[in-house]
Amino acid sequence: MKKSALILVAILLLSISISTVTIATEKISVYFDGKELTFNQPPQVMNGNTMVPLRGIFEELGAEVKWDPEINTVKAYKNEDEVILKVGSTTAIVNGAEKVLDQPAVVANGSVLVPLRFISEALNKEVKWYSEENAVVIGIDPVNFSRDIVTNEYGDTKPADFILSDGWHYYLDDDKLFRVRPEGHDREVVYEVKGYKMLIQDGWAYIQYYDGVRRVKLDGSLSQHIVQDHIYDFDISPEMLVYSDNNNESSATGNLYRTNLDGTDKRVLTNNRAFEVNISGEWIIFEKVHHPGFEFHIYKIKNDGTEMQKLNTDVQGHLTIVAGDWIYSAHNELYRMKQDGTQFEWLTDYSVKNPDYESYNVNTAINIHQGWIYFVTKSHEEEVPSKLIKMKTDGTEKQILTEHPEYNSFQDVHVAGEWIYFLLDENNEHIRYRMKTDGSTSPEIFENTIEEK
Numbered sequence: 001m002k003k004s005a006l007i008l009v010a011i012l013l014l015s016i017s018i019s020t021v022t023i024a025t026e027k028i029s030v031y032f033d034g035k036e037l038t039f040n041q042p043p044q045v046m047n048g049n050t051m052v053p054l055r056g057i058f059e060e061l062g063a064e065v066k067w068d069p070e071i072n073t074v075k076a077y078k079n080e081d082e083v084i085l086k087v088g089s090t091t092a093i094v095n096g097a098e099k100v101l102d103q104p105a106v107v108a109n110g111s112v113l114v115p116l117r118f119i120s121e122a123l124n125k126e127v128k129w130y131s132e133e134n135a136v137v138i139g140i141d142p143v144n145f146s147r148d149i150v151t152n153e154y155g156d157t158k159p160a161d162f163i164l165s166d167g168w169h170y171y172l173d174d175d176k177l178f179r180v181r182p183e184g185h186d187r188e189v190v191y192e193v194k195g196y197k198m199l200i201q202d203g204w205a206y207i208q209y210y211d212g213v214r215r216v217k218l219d220g221s222l223s224q225h226i227v228q229d230h231i232y233d234f235d236i237s238p239e240m241l242v243y244s245d246n247n248n249e250s251s252a253t254g255n256l257y258r259t260n261l262d263g264t265d266k267r268v269l270t271n272n273r274a275f276e277v278n279i280s281g282e283w284i285i286f287e288k289v290h291h292p293g294f295e296f297h298i299y300k301i302k303n304d305g306t307e308m309q310k311l312n313t314d315v316q317g318h319l320t321i322v323a324g325d326w327i328y329s330a331h332n333e334l335y336r337m338k339q340d341g342t343q344f345e346w347l348t349d350y351s352v353k354n355p356d357y358e359s360y361n362v363n364t365a366i367n368i369h370q371g372w373i374y375f376v377t378k379s380h381e382e383e384v385p386s387k388l389i390k391m392k393t394d395g396t397e398k399q400i401l402t403e404h405p406e407y408n409s410f411q412d413v414h415v416a417g418e419w420i421y422f423l424l425d426e427n428n429e430h431i432r433y434r435m436k437t438d439g440s441t442s443p444e445i446f447e448n449t450i451e452e453k
Contacts, residue, residue: 029135041109043116043136049103050136051113158276158321158367159197159208159234164416170205170218172196177205177216182417184449191216191223199236204261206236213243215261226263233286236261237279240303244274244286256286258303269305278322279303280339285327287317298329300339311341319366323373323393328366334375336393347373347395368393369415369437374401376410386410388422390437401439421446 028043029036030052043052084093090101102115116136161172168179175194180187193216195207204215206226213227213234227234227243232254234243242258254273259266274286275296282303287296298317301308317329328336328347337344367374373393378386385405391398404410404424411423411430420437423430433443 027134031135031137041113044108044113046106046113047103050116051103051106051108052116052136053113158414159199160414160416161195161197161412162414162416162421163198163200163205165200165218169416169419170198170200172198172207177207179218180450182419185451187450187452190218190220193223199234201236201238201261206234206241206261208234213241213263224262226261227259229257232273233275233277235277235279235284240279242269242277242279242284242303244277256284256301258284267305269303270301270308272299276317276320278320278327280322283339285311285320285322285339287320287329298327309341311339312337312344315344321366321368323368326393328368328373328393330366330375334366334373345395347391348377367413367415372437374413374415374420374437376413378410388413388420390439399439401437402435402443 028045028050030039030043031037039053041053043050045051080095082093082095088104090104092099092101106113163170164182167181169182170177170179170190172178172193172195176192177190177195177198178187179190190205193207193209193214195209195214198205198207200206200218203218205218206213206215208231210230212225212229212231214223214225216223227241229243229245231243231245234241236242239261240258241261241263242256244256245254255271256269256274256277257266258269269284272288274284274288276287278285283300284303285298285300288299289296296316296318298311298320299308300311311327315335316331318331320327320329322328322339325338326336327339328334333346334348335344335346371393372390374388374390376386376388378384385403387403388401388410389398390401401420411425413420413422415421415437418437419434421432421434424433424443425431432446434446434449435441435443
């Protein structure tokens with residue numbers, strides 16, 4: 001079900017008079033993509049169903065609504081989406097398909113409440129219930145929630161050497177997996193293992209090195225060498241690990257594989273070398289190189305190896321990352337498009353604004369975290385500094401976080417909680433820095449923030 005369709009239902013229900021009830025229960029908090037929402041009427045539990053208010057979730061979205069009083073029915077539509085709902089019914093028609101509500105909508109203290117499951121289906125986002133916090137989480141977990149989830153489940157991060165999980169920063173350095181509290185104390189070695197980037201899920205760190213992928217228990221009790229190929233890139237989901245190999249000298253040849261999370265049931269998905277691998281539901285989105293000219297274009301393929309499709313025909317892809325319904329990539333400038341290849345739009349125009357510097361472009365890093373995209377711009381011209389920038393994923397609210405005079409300065413930009421980590425080249429040595437994602441602190445050398453025991 002499309003997001004905009006539910007938006008129509010939300011606005012529709014807010015304008016309809018339904019039998020009113022007055023209820024009271026323990027407060028239930030609601031978080032949407034990491035942000036806590038506030039409502040005039042908090043969520044309630046009714047007949048075993050968690051009922052949530054629609055206004056706070058969809059208040060910034062709109063649709064055209066038509067009311068037919070003769071049949072007590074509303075038709076609402078936006079773009080190509082249409083919703084038909086009859087007051088008092090437990091069903092809604094969304095884009096021609098019937099959707100069933102677990103319980104009819106009700107009005108509590110002037111606010112319309114609908115079942116949580118309907119929100120989940122309509123938004124096409126995972127909805128979780130955290131009993132300890134008495135909270136509903138839609139989409140991305142709040143930073144202060146201690147949960148092991150796939151760190152790039154919603155495109156928040158690519159495989160990284162810094163990841164926040166369960167209140168710890170896990171990072172790879174000096175052939176070891178470390179963990180340290182974000183404040184810099186309680187650093188300890190989890191396991192001695194070589195690696196340069198990882199993902200964390202369900203108590204395991206999946207660590208990439210030149211000889212494949214190992215997974216290490218976060219308590220340090222077990223290590224398994226689950227993939228023994230020379231791999232270029234990988235991603236994980238709750239069901240599988242997907243990776244591209246690097247066994248051939250030619251950058252245009254290779255395979256894309258999937259395995260179970262323990263490395264069993266290895267299958268070839270396509271005989272194409274894949275770059276920037278992203279799992280998104282039943283699809284795998286990646287870059288594929290074309291000869292001649294070594295042009296990179298974005299493709300997607302089902303996770304069973306069927307229905308491979310080329311998504312962009314005119315624009316190359318670079319540093320591709322998936323967040324929600326959107327694919328973000330760069331070809332000199334940053335752009336995005338829907339996962340079906342539609343609604344292509346440019347997000348930056350740095351080369352246009354700097355006509356004297358033809359090589360000025362978005363490069364070296366793209367990462368997305370809780371509605372913000374972080375990226376680096378640079379130019380081959382010596383007088384133009386490289387810049388680390390953040391902006392909203394729709395291209396608005398650009399903010400320069402910091403800059404550096406060297407051309408190839410910023411590398412490996414990753415976000416962990418409220419901190420952004422990156423490498424700077426200094427005297428032919430990579431130094432790890434960090435700063436707050438809101439730009440409120442200046443860059444500081446990460447190693448200097450750690451309190452030794």
